[in-house]
Amino acid sequence: MSKISLLERRQFIKTFGAAAGVAAGAAVSGPVMAVSSSSVGVKWDEEVELLIIGSGFAGLAASIEATKRGCKDVHIFEKMPYFGGNSAINGGLFAAPGTPLQQKEGVKDSVDIMVADQIKSGRGIADVALLRHVASHAAEALQLTIDAGAEFHPYLQQLGGHSVARTYQTAVSCGAGITQPLYNECKRIGVKTRNRSKFEGFLLGQDGSVEGVKMRVGYYFGKDDSGAVKNIRAKKGVIVATGGFAQNVTLRMAQDPTLTSEVGCTNAPGATGEGMYEMFRLGAIPVHLAHIQSGPWASPDEGGFGYVSNYSIFNFPHSVAINCKTGKRFMNEIADRKTRADAELACRDSQGNPMPPILISSFKDSKNHPNTAKVIKYNVGWKFESLEDIAKHFNVPVEPLKAQINEYNTYVKNGKDEQFGKDMTKATEMAGPFTVVRLWPKVHYCQGGVKVNTKAEVIDSFSGKPITGLYAAGEVCGGIHGVSRLGSCSIPECIVMGMTAARSALSA
Template identity: 30%
Template sequence: MAFSRNQSLFFILTLVLAVLLVNWLQPKEIDMNVSQTRTIVVGGGLAGLSAAHTLIQHGAQVLLLDKKPSLGGNSMKASSGINGAGTEAQSSLGVSDTVEAFTADTTSSAGQLARPDLIHALTSNSAESLSWLSSNFSIDLSLVSLLGGHSVARTHRGRGPPPGFAITSALMKKLDTLPAAEVIKSAHVVRLLEANGRVTGVEYETNGETTSVQANAVIIATGGYAADYAPSGLLAKYRPDLLGLPTTNGDHATGDGHRLASSLHASLIDMDEIQVHPTGFVDPKDEGAKTKFLAAEALRGVGALLVDADGKRFVDEMERRDNVTKAMQEIIEQGKGPIRLLLNADAEKELKSHCDFYVSKGLMKRYENAADFAKDTGVPNAALIQTLAEHNKYASGELKDPFGKIHFHNGQFSPDGVLLASWVVPVVHYTMGGIHTDASARVLSAEGKPIPGLYAAGEVIGGVHGKNRLGGSSLLEAVVFGRLAGAAAAEAK
């Protein structure tokens, strides 16, 4: 039986479709350990959360991986505030500030390691980033204070919980409601995947299994290495002199992101620049604890004094962190410790939520007057009363402070008034060094060229702060560079 030409074509097409249908219906061999997503964010602190939200706002799908059972990282602990120049809150309070002034303060703090492009990215995006937090997440940032090293008040916080918790938890809660975001906790990223010179995903371990995930781009937001005390760790490699100090960091801060980026020959910069914060609380119940709770710089911002074992001041409490730390270490080396931080009732009222928390944890103690404090601690009462009287004269302008102090917020101390006191010591707090990125958060190779598909944000990056970070700029760095990384990664092809 002969077929016409049209019948032959019809028969062939039918046969082809039948074969395709059979193949499609056959069970496929699926690798359950390989999945796909558009963009991967490694790390669930404020930088990673800011990147994830920005990606979603740009229409991207996001997979966020964090090696801990819960998100938040060190961002949850930040308690002084977040910096912003030219903000609505400043304007409403009559504070005149500019990006240029913020840039000048940050450049001065960074010293000879100042990098203008990264500093400008931080400061020029500050007001917009605070507005983004307020408008998208209903975060209260209406209070503004002056911290050490700043020429004007620009560190923002709200009336409720400490700012790190308030900001980070708000972003965490909203992310849970977004269908474009998938979050996997207890997922330890162990390798970056690449093909043809481009980062194409990650490999992570969870529940004893290894999973490979493909992606358009990867953002590293794993934090610093200020808890990497291992004998072969990054602290031992770059700053062995700090191994004897306690840290304020959680045990997740071990430089994972630095090692991941280095495996692809990314550039690391300023790795020996590590900030020792002057004030970490000594818990009387566990004086030798390696991990200590931070005594926020906001405490000195509202007027706290630092006194030695003789009840005498020894530094301008509003100096930059590095200078206050140096003065404290000299006092301790001279055998004049312990050093105590003192607040009056006015300062307590202004920072009530902080103080209530510290008192509840046994890190701060309330005394009815100077005599009670002196009796309990062994500090000479007469010397302490003299110190307070002299400080009152400096605050009123009657005398000039010998340490150069010019900011005296809540500066009047009465020996008969309430004192809140804490034992404080210097603590390893923040790593200024890290992965080298450009001002768009693209990770740079040793040759200074962007590594396609790889971005970084938050404390894991280096060079933004140079030799010293200003208080209030850690949360800002996380938000600014998280948003920059998210925006850039959303455009990755």
């Protein structure tokens, strides 16, 4: 394929670039979109062996795996001033089948069971081959983080949509408990990490292969003319691990008009999707962009991911979610994310205005999570002695609330939820004192992105074959999870596919 046809035939996707300019403008001032060009006649300012764009879970894992396999010149480029990307502020939840903790706790699990759970959540359109690839290597990826120094709580959690407990959580209850050890390991083994470096486009050989990138070094986020552009050749290939586009308001509204700038978001400011756009320009297949997930565990009383999110994730199995208008439960507290987010969004007052529901937990249970003290300290959660106190504070009808709690306690005793079919394995009887937080979904994860195969190769929409020299891993990829992603499945995906991308690049 000639360089002319490679660049000119991609014009079908120009609208994505136009949208990005407007969208990212909602988050930063006047961004300039990346534009790829021919490498013919280009003066290379620098040459590296393997070039990785993005320093989150996927990029860090790729760099460690590549170095372990003998690559001596690995470079990570990060556009923000800090490393870790959006991964550093995620929930730090890692799902894997067949782990030591499962064996210790007597949990029967397998790759097949984990994949089946994800297929169900994906509503039939998830990529089964990719799910199976990730699940098959999830325990290996978990071990990579532990070897690097990541520490986890000594217990498993059963998150919504998972049929068994298979989720580890970092001891610090956030993604930094993984990104920091991985980053430190990268520094220890000699990976070159370079921040304030913004991707400006690919440089393409005459055969259409990706030979390198244009990188704006010395870049300051929001100042698109800052720094200077350098042409960097990548001998072994380019791995794009730039994350999702949840902060790109225009693009997410194009997919779902309800996701306006007034809707909260858990992502870091840099999650605007430029790397994804430029792969689309090259002809990468856009997959499932309309499937944007909101976290049903978020709070309207704090910004970003906050403290409440992990608190709620931990407490859902032994708590009740109450509609403040009725005083009754309205959902299965451990259903998949989309089911719960949709149910929460349906909680409205008589005028149709949002009426955030509440999550009630027994303090005897909630106190076991380290975030409980923080949500109370920072006034995003409250402790009450009685149901009457809860009803008065949140203007909930007290008699229906008391009846609901009594009814729920009979489900706990009988081991069967007659209302919503909740798995009662980890449920406990509700008794005061109680802790309470408010719930309201926030935009959290983009299921959509570029199509990759199980080798992390980016697939060309015209030929159906991999784009030579180009690999992608993490949230920038699309179609893996389908309509809805199960919680704690993004970290194993990012790390497994990052490792996979490194292996593929070095074996090409």
